[in-house]
Amino acid sequence: MKPRTPLPGPADGGSSPRRARQALVAAAAATALLITPAVTASATAAATSQAGGGAVTVVNPGFDADGTGTATPAGWSTYSPDGTASASYTEWTAEGYNGDSYQLTHWSTAAYHVDTYQKLTGIPNGFYTLGVWTRSSGGHKSDYIALTGCGGDNTPTAVPADSDGNWVQIVTSVHVTARRCTINLVTAGNAGDWTNFTGVTFTSGTASLPIRGGDVSTLYRGEQDGGVYYTASGRPENALAQLADAGMNWVRLRVWVNPADGMNDEVQLLASAREAKRHHQHLLLDFHYSDTWADPGHQSPPAAWASDTFPQLEADMYAYSKQVVAALVAQGTPPQMVQVGNEINNGLLWPSGSTSDFAQLAGLLKAGIAGVHAAFPPAKIVLHLAAAWDESGLAWWYSQAESYGVPFDIIGLSYYDYWHGRLDVLQGDLDGLTAQFGKPAMVVETAYPFTLASNDPTASLSFSDPASLDPGYPATPAGQAANFRDVLSVVQAVPNGMGLGAFYWEPTWTVVKGNGWDPTDPSSGDGWENQAMWDYTDTALPVISDFAAR
Structure with missing residues (x-):
């Protein structure tokens, strides 16, 4: 340079x-x-947690379990503070990540604010990382993934705006101390703003x-x-x-x-x-x-x-x-x-x-x-x-x-x-x-x-x-x-x-x-x-x- x-x-x-x-x-x-x-922290933590039975399963991580577009995908719930929950739904796509046929979409013709979430319980305490594949139009008021109710502090990660419409993976980590944790996929968008989510993972270890x-x-x-x-x-x-x-x-x-x-x-x-x-x-x-x-x-x-x-x-x-x-x-x-x-x-x-x-x-x-x-x-x-x-x-x-x-x-x-x-x-x-x-x-x-x-x-x-x-x-x-x-x-x-x-x-x-x-x-x-x-x-x-x- x-x-x-x-x-x-x-x-x-x-x-x-x-x-x-x-x-x-x-x-x-x-x-x-x-x-x-x-370099080694994530691999070490993952091996230790899995050896202790710490594997955690996310239900319907690719949003395709229902086999059709739906406003209520299996395993997930939606909350909206302004009554716009219909802005969260699954839909078929020809451009799914890793060949997936469906994706979670946040979109509306009017301004909206939705949180699509999944509660995980019975989790062995320890460090965990949420990974999500995303793509977005950009321009949102806020657009991020987060982990809440886990006992430890979490820094949400914003969804990148990839103007080519290609998938990008993002992560965020947390220290679980309450044997439970909630995955949150949150978008506050203006009319026409959109975000897609898929490929959700919740694994042992931290992404520092x-x-x-x-x-x-x-x-x-x-x-x-x-x-x-x-x-x-x-x-x-x-x-x-x-x-x-x-x-x-x-x-x-x-x-x-x-x-x-x-x-x-x-x-x-x-x-x-x-x-x-x-x-x-x-x-x-x-x-x-x-x-x-x-x-x-x-x-x-x-x-x-x-x-x-x-x-x-x-x-x-x-x-x-x-x-x-x-x-x-x-x-x-x-x-x-x-x-x-x-x-x-x-x-x-x-x-x-x-x-x-x-x-x-x-x-x-x-x-x-x-x-x-x-x-x-x-x-x-x-x-x-x-x-x-x-x-x-x-x-x-x-x-x-x-x-x-x-x-x-x-x-x-x-x-x-x-x-x-x-x-x-x-x-x-x-x-x-x-x-x-x-x-x-x-x-x-x-x-x-x-x-x-x-x-x-x-x-x-x-x-x-x-x-x-x-x-x-x-x-x-x-x-x-x-x-x-x-x-x-x-x-x-x-x-x-x-x-x-x-x-x-x-x-x-x-x-x-x-x-x-x-x-x-x-x-x-x-x-x-x-x-x-x-x-x-x-x-x-x-x-x-x-x-x-x-």
Whole structure:
């Protein structure tokens, strides 16, 4: 992706050898706790509960037991606070999920509010997750799935608006302490709004979302150049403090080798990492292995490496990766996760590391990974690609990486709704890749506009095309918040707890003179201001609340 820096401070904990070793040990323990349980918790809980007789049966989960359309599907009841219960009914469909012939529909020619529910009793106490396949027109007053009367608190999950009309699975979890629980499928719609439900499951275990992050690589320079961030109530406050208070718990920081103006260099990275630690953030380090932006269409080697032979490039990758990670460890800010390359669908360090010679690409990746682990062995390695309409292309890439022995821990994808397809495309990528490779996945870049209007004449917006905008999510503050919320929901629904979370790309990149996208001309503007989490008055937008824990 194309297109900082809170005030620099002393390295937390100092940088003596003894303190560096202490930081290494502490960070290793933290890394294991932060990532491994997120991957295994659901599977472990499910196995334990089922062994104890904890299987729970949902009656008529596909709404087809009656064999016909009906307002009273077997096993389900309907409540309406405004007398519009007739807006809930089952109907035949030629586009049912997984070949089902019927679906539950919430729809009416007039405004309505219905709750289709099923009470489950005699449930062994423990953690459970409700899963439902949904599709929706969007535009509702409210539209969600929930679990109530279970004894523990539950956060409802909103139904995404997939404008293609395709099915998307969502989940929500609860701690049952009362041996009973009620499944609620709730819609408050305007006239003509519709939602379909099917494939209801209620299984042991939790679907957590341990990573709720943001890439704040431009923040350091923005604040140094005078950027100001106001809370929703109009009070000026540190941007990272606002994000952390909202629930953000990870930062992503990129690093370039020798950028023209120092933007995103190692010095800036170290300062940004210290600031992130002060706000209790964990760190995903994003190596570009370039002096400028690296993405599927740009993978230029650093100028200092441009004439190196392939063996020299392998040595460069190892030495540079080790150097940067070691510096982070020494100041007490080790990266719990490390991206070895950025959006490397077509390789890196072109032409030597192109996918046209995957053996060489693999050699470079392995050298970089070895350098990371030489400095910080517990770091989890992320291989980052841009999402695709065709999951098979992504699967081919990761299969090649495995066949050439590239060791990695996490699948990372960029996903922008307006470029990569609707939410069902993202779900297909995540579900398919995690199932095939047995590795957890996360979205390492995503964003959405709150307006299509520009606030800076010095740079064109990266995205402002109304024709490519997802009709389910208008370019408004509410549409931006709904899109990020629903991206998080899709990641949370990846089976077996294999969805780790998502990073919002550059939420703090507002218009600040001198903080432009071009490292050779920082006065050029950034073109990202309409997708930031602060509006054109530098006031926090509703989307910031999406970072709340689930």
